[in-house]
Amino acid sequence: MRIVAEHLSYTYNAATLFATTALKDVSLTVEEGEFFGIIGHTGSGKSTFVQHLNGLIRVPSSMKRYKKKKSKKNPPLPQTVLQVGEFDLTDKKTNFRELRRHVGLVFQYPEYQLFAESVKEDVAFGFKNFAEKKPTDGEVAEAVRAALEVVGLDYNEVAGKSPFELSGGQKRRVAIAGVIVTRPEVLVLDEPAAGLDPVGKREIMELLHKLHREWCKTVVIVSHDMDEISENCTRAAVFAEGSVKYVLPPRELFRKRDELRALGLDIPLTARLLEKLEQAGVSVDCDFTAEDFIAKISALRGDRA
């Protein structure tokens, strides 16, 4: 499913003293099959944007009212478009439940939404909710088993346990299993690796690649860890103050060191090292992944030796 957003704006507490604009005229397309990254500071609108993708935040109908009012002072706003596959999210009549089955959204710290008595029940929650007719116990067990196994947990070991007995990393895996159990085509994750140690982070990213290969065609991650983006994403969008500044593959994006720094954003470690090398007069062309960086550097050293 392709995600298309055009001229998308959103204001919290619209028309009150507390009004804050979260999105300003955002236009963005995510192709099917991408591993897409969204980068931005806190308050840049990235979370608001991803919550639009499965209809938790709706496109306000006031957008449509604006269009009718044609005067010289208020030129008609360009039409807002928000589409995920065939779902038109600007239309109130869209079946948002069906949409949510196809677009899985994993919130930040998803382990905090676990609630059931056992891991099995918790993972089954979404599966049962989205099932068209009541699934049999066998079907539920099978779906839960598959979901737990794909996130790297042993069904026989954890299914009967309380989710609160597990370790932090395991809890997060269970929570992710609880979202992917319905086999969504698009998987959106808000800071999936936040709060984990480096090993845990790498494991989660490996898990996401596995899911991308085997379960969900399109993966969108929100992150402020630039290394995560440069290592994993096919393309990344940079959000700042509610609008999209760049949409580029990491290889091109992280050449814009100064522009990113001006937005208060970091650059990956590899980009920082390349900068130092450049200052020392060595120019290396690299796609900013650690692997490529190491390969290029060793090649360089090999040449000199």
Add this chain to the structure above:
Amino acid sequence: MKDVSFGQYYPVTSFIHRMDPRLKILFLIAFITAIFLATSFYGLAICAGVLIIAILLSRVPIGKVFRAIRGILFIVVFTSVLNVFFYRGETVYWSWKFLSVTREGLIFSAFLVCRLVLLVTCSSMLTYTTSPVELTDGIESLLTPLKWVRFPVHELALIMSIALRFIPILMDETERIKNAQKARGANFESGGPVKRIRAIVPVLIPLLLSALRRAEELGDAMDARCYSGGRKRTKFKKLRFSWRDVIGFLAGAGVVTGVVLLRVYGVGTL
């Protein structure tokens, strides 16, 4: 939570907003006393006059003030209807069995409506113009005398301000958990009462856990900074009376005296 503006506080700066919260609380108490002491429309008119001046000075939009009244509309209508029909008076306009409409009844219920409206308007003016933090500071300071009888005033104020501080955080959290469960297909809007109550469980349990976790973290953080409350603490914002408060005090005293005088001399007593 981002879509819900919490509480009543209307954040602008005005004469009333900048008054000392202690004085505002005392003024409110005096004002309510005056409303109850008033025995005539003249007395209520004094109260209403001062209140209108206060509303104008506070820069709170009139619509907001009316919204406070709308909240008690039902009670107002209910009590006035009861009074109209059941009040016994001499000049009878209409009667049927035990119900009757009298001149006295009409006047009395009008009086009651005015009283209720004034009560609600003046109390909501306090919350419109005083932030929750100022309010707890004011209450703590006003309750200080109770320390003499070993009443834990500071702890009470601390509990109040922590509770107030946590309401928006927990509302935020509720919203987040609700959204997370909605993303997993939870349905909070449809179904019978039993189904709806059951639907809350996936929100309630994580919320409770997170509240406990936050409470523990806050306790640890306070311990880590050697918080022990009470005595030797200084305040970041010291409450000070200013010329505004003198005016407020005079207005409050004026209202009470006026109402008491009217009552004593029986001017226009119903």
